[in-house]
Amino acid sequence: MGISHWAMRGIVILLFLLLYGCIPITQRPIAPMDLPANFSMQGEVPLQARWWLDLQDKSLTLLIDQAITDNFSLLIAKERIIEAEAIARQVGASLVPTLDGQGTTTSTRSYKTDTTRNNFFLGLEASYEIDLWGRLRAQTDAAVLDTRATEADYHTAVISIAAEVATTWYLLVETNMQVELVTQQKETNSKVLELISAQFRSGKVGIADVLQQRQLVESNAATLAGLRANGRVFENQLAILIGVPPGTAALPQRVQLPTLPPLPDTGIPLDLLTNRPDIESSFLRLQAADNRVAVAVADQFPKLSISADVSTSGQHSRELFNNWFSTLGANLLGPIFDGGRRKEEVLRNESISRQRLYSHGQAILEAIGEVENSLIREKEQQVILGSQVTQLQYATETIEHVGNRYRQGAEGYLRVLQALVSQQGLQQNILTSRRQLINFRISLYRAISVRIPLQETGPVVQNSHTPPCTLQHPIKRQ
Numbered sequence: 001m002g003i004s005h006w007a008m009r010g011i012v013i014l015l016f017l018l019l020y021g022c023i024p025i026t027q028r029p030i031a032p033m034d035l036p037a038n039f040s041m042q043g044e045v046p047l048q049a050r051w052w053l054d055l056q057d058k059s060l061t062l063l064i065d066q067a068i069t070d071n072f073s074l075l076i077a078k079e080r081i082i083e084a085e086a087i088a089r090q091v092g093a094s095l096v097p098t099l100d101g102q103g104t105t106t107s108t109r110s111y112k113t114d115t116t117r118n119n120f121f122l123g124l125e126a127s128y129e130i131d132l133w134g135r136l137r138a139q140t141d142a143a144v145l146d147t148r149a150t151e152a153d154y155h156t157a158v159i160s161i162a163a164e165v166a167t168t169w170y171l172l173v174e175t176n177m178q179v180e181l182v183t184q185q186k187e188t189n190s191k192v193l194e195l196i197s198a199q200f201r202s203g204k205v206g207i208a209d210v211l212q213q214r215q216l217v218e219s220n221a222a223t224l225a226g227l228r229a230n231g232r233v234f235e236n237q238l239a240i241l242i243g244v245p246p247g248t249a250a251l252p253q254r255v256q257l258p259t260l261p262p263l264p265d266t267g268i269p270l271d272l273l274t275n276r277p278d279i280e281s282s283f284l285r286l287q288a289a290d291n292r293v294a295v296a297v298a299d300q301f302p303k304l305s306i307s308a309d310v311s312t313s314g315q316h317s318r319e320l321f322n323n324w325f326s327t328l329g330a331n332l333l334g335p336i337f338d339g340g341r342r343k344e345e346v347l348r349n350e351s352i353s354r355q356r357l358y359s360h361g362q363a364i365l366e367a368i369g370e371v372e373n374s375l376i377r378e379k380e381q382q383v384i385l386g387s388q389v390t391q392l393q394y395a396t397e398t399i400e401h402v403g404n405r406y407r408q409g410a411e412g413y414l415r416v417l418q419a420l421v422s423q424q425g426l427q428q429n430i431l432t433s434r435r436q437l438i439n440f441r442i443s444l445y446r447a448i449s450v451r452i453p454l455q456e457t458g459p460v461v462q463n464s465h466t467p468p469c470t471l472q473h474p475i476k477r478q
Contacts (some may be wrong), residue, residue, distance in 0.1 A: 023297050041131075179228065276367055
């Protein structure tokens with residue numbers, strides 16, 4: 001006596017209740033090591049996501065806004081989110097039944113009897129794999145975690161592009177200021193050359209003094225040529241960052257470096273880890289790797305699937321719905337011998353998970369190091385800049401002193417030349433130090449930056465099938 005459909009369904013449900021299980025997934029903290037309580041320095045100004053606004057530079061704001069919108073690397077990163085979402089939806093489709101339809105018609109001609117026989121067929125076939133051990137859910141969770149990590153990668157790229165635009169912009173600003181400064185120095189040196197030449201013609205100084213001053217003027221001309229070349233290079237770099245062809249960008253103008261704003265509040269290291277999108281991405285990929293370990297473990301156990309189909313056929317289309325046939329089947333498939341393939345797949349995924357853990361730990365250490373290095377460099381750069389300003393004051397006084405003695409004939413020209421070169425070199429170095437100070441602050445902003453609010457970031461896939469035994473994700477979302 002055959003088993004009825006209801007009996008078959010009962011057997012399937014019983015097997016489901018008896019065999020259903022869930023492979024546990026490792027619960028991990030955000031940091032695999034003890035973190036320091038605080039950073040070495042703390043600011044007082046709250047950090048805003050659009051950190052460049054603190055520099056109060058409208059030109060920089062325009063450039064960064066355009067880069068975030070039009071930079072091709074960011075556009076690629078945004079498309080990767082769409083790709084990852086599609087993959088997650090594909091993987092998640094395994095959690096729902098599949099339904100296929102079929103319709104055929106055949107015509108058979110008998111030349112012996114000179115007759116034709118037609119046959120029409122319509123059918124529906126459904127199949128579904130019961131997720132006994134949570135393999136399908138873990139597989140879907142891993143894909144969703146990868147999608148969230150890809151989204152975090154995009155926000156990391158936004159922060160990096162914004163910092164790169166700011167760094168390149170202030171290199172260009174400093175270069176333009178250096179051009180103005182060296183032009184003024186060349187004019188000053190040319191006037192000094194005229195005075196020395198007049199003294200040479202009157203026989204008060206030798207030709208060597210004139211030649212040395214001419215060499216200084218020529219060195220100014222060479223410096224200007226190098227600065228102009230650097231300026232064009234920085235303009236081209238900015239053009240590429242904002243997504244326009246080099247040589248065609250209408251860049252905004254700025255003639256001065258900004259005054260450095262107060263130090264932002266760096267928070268605590270734990271806040272850094274929960275706010276930085278690159279650390280978020282690293283942690284999400286670690287969780288995805290843990291889920292794939294569960295997938296590999298579950299793949300060693302039996303799989304249970306059910307299938308059903310319903311069909312109708314007839315020699316005439318009007319007969320199609322007169323006769324119906326249906327079948328219901330259950331299939332329990334389990335590995336017996338595979339040469340150790342599944343066991344080795346578990347070991348491989350466990351190794352990948354440990355690699356992700358170590359990479360995550362390294363990323364955390366480097367993130368904390370970036371903050372500390374930026375704080376140290378900015379602090380010491382302030383000392384360097386203050387020393388250079390003091391040296392410039394001494395150099396200016398030295399020029400006045402040796403200049404007077406040179407005009408009185410009590411001092412050789414070499415002392416005058418050395419004092420002049422020292423003063424002008426300090427003027428140039430101070431500009432560079434001011435720009436470096438801004439760069440160190442940009443590095444700090446980048447190291448503690450949170451997600452930058454964007455108008456369009458693309459939707460994030462949410463997993464609606466997360467079972468109770470899967471890992472909860474303690475990542476603070478911005």
